[in-house]
Amino acid sequence: MIPRLKPSYDLSDWKAALSFFSKGNVQAFEDEFASKFECAHGVMFAHGRTALYALLKVWGLEHSEVICPAYTCVVVADAIVLSSNIPVFVDCGEGSFNMSYEGLEAALTEKTRAILVTHLWGYAMDVERVAEIVNRAEKKYGHKIYVIQDCAHSYGARWQGKMVTRFGDASIFGSNIAKIINSIFGGMVLCHDQTTSENLRTFRQQHCRRDRSKSFKRLLYFVAVNVAFNHLVYGLVHFLERNGWLDRFVKYYEEGVIAFPADWDLLPCEIEARVGRNQLRKYDRIIADRQKQSRAIIEPLETRKDIWCLPFDPDCTYSHLVALAEDRSRWMNFYLRHGVQLGMLIEYSIPYMKAYRQYSRGDYPVSKSYSERAINFPTWPGCDFELKEGS
Numbered sequence: 001m002i003p004r005l006k007p008s009y010d011l012s013d014w015k016a017a018l019s020f021f022s023k024g025n026v027q028a029f030e031d032e033f034a035s036k037f038e039c040a041h042g043v044m045f046a047h048g049r050t051a052l053y054a055l056l057k058v059w060g061l062e063h064s065e066v067i068c069p070a071y072t073c074v075v076v077a078d079a080i081v082l083s084s085n086i087p088v089f090v091d092c093g094e095g096s097f098n099m100s101y102e103g104l105e106a107a108l109t110e111k112t113r114a115i116l117v118t119h120l121w122g123y124a125m126d127v128e129r130v131a132e133i134v135n136r137a138e139k140k141y142g143h144k145i146y147v148i149q150d151c152a153h154s155y156g157a158r159w160q161g162k163m164v165t166r167f168g169d170a171s172i173f174g175s176n177i178a179k180i181i182n183s184i185f186g187g188m189v190l191c192h193d194q195t196t197s198e199n200l201r202t203f204r205q206q207h208c209r210r211d212r213s214k215s216f217k218r219l220l221y222f223v224a225v226n227v228a229f230n231h232l233v234y235g236l237v238h239f240l241e242r243n244g245w246l247d248r249f250v251k252y253y254e255e256g257v258i259a260f261p262a263d264w265d266l267l268p269c270e271i272e273a274r275v276g277r278n279q280l281r282k283y284d285r286i287i288a289d290r291q292k293q294s295r296a297i298i299e300p301l302e303t304r305k306d307i308w309c310l311p312f313d314p315d316c317t318y319s320h321l322v323a324l325a326e327d328r329s330r331w332m333n334f335y336l337r338h339g340v341q342l343g344m345l346i347e348y349s350i351p352y353m354k355a356y357r358q359y360s361r362g363d364y365p366v367s368k369s370y371s372e373r374a375i376n377f378p379t380w381p382g383c384d385f386e387l388k389e390g391s
């Protein structure tokens, strides 16, 4: 069976995971990651959401409005609320998965102190236009508004040739196994400013916990993931997942609850950084494969009337190849019968979720319609997925 996603692990990742005597990898991973994505500093955390939480804390933001897309991973909004701030949601622009520029401008108020510029699926936002909007608002309200690039899907995405990480005050990354490259679990902040980086390190030292069993648990997880994603085993995994027996491992949110996982504040560990460093070395190859695979799927889709996707974009990192289908379950079931699992990313619009209705300010029709129609195709290197006749 072809899974909807699969981490790009090979023998070199096993070697990295098992190199128990290699030390100093967290700092080395932070430095190499920062240099690869053109920033001066990197600070690693347990998850991407922890990275965002830490940033909002070190900038001293509390009871402030933080703008983010309505159509993004809900853990982003969780980090905003749990850091004692107020999420303000902006709907997607028509014909784009990212938030609308007009919606962003309209959402800015005198209480806005930060903006999450999310480059969903790896499609870069116009970071220069965002900077102009923010500059105008800063002049109007007379205070700084922090700009955070959310690069969880867009490691290395470029806007007009320039990496999006070069813009704004900081960038955040998530690096769990569903991401383009991963450090088993993990998150990173990249920034250009030394004080922010030093404050993040102090925050980590003061607020993150050491857990002696974490490395062992991560090793077990790494082994389990390698077994689970083996094509001979994945059919069984998929069966268990469909029946809800793997919820503990795969479900990352609950409709009515705003909470972090129990390990959110653990210090990053060596095995995570070793695997992360190895993955980073393979980054260019992984992206080239994903783009090639995505192009091969997009071109035939473009001629169809029952499904919509954006044209191929050579600057997009294709963390996921998402299309909007009129009849999503027909597509999912058709491919399931052919041994292929399609995904349903993202299947919610945050302000319509039970826990977030209290933060809703009106309607978010574009993201709502996306959440009902989105399907994503396997694009992981080596997946050999092809659109089938009759789909």
Ligand SMILES: Cc1ncc(COP(=O)(O)O)c(C=O)c1O
Pocket (backbone or CB within 6 Å): 046, 047, 048, 049, 050, 072, 073, 075, 076, 118, 150, 152, 153, 173, 174, 175, 176, 186, 187
């Ligand atoms: C767009 C986006 N931002 C941030 C994150 C946070 O990453 P993490 O799951 O490591 O907390 C995710 C997670 O999937 C994401 O999709």
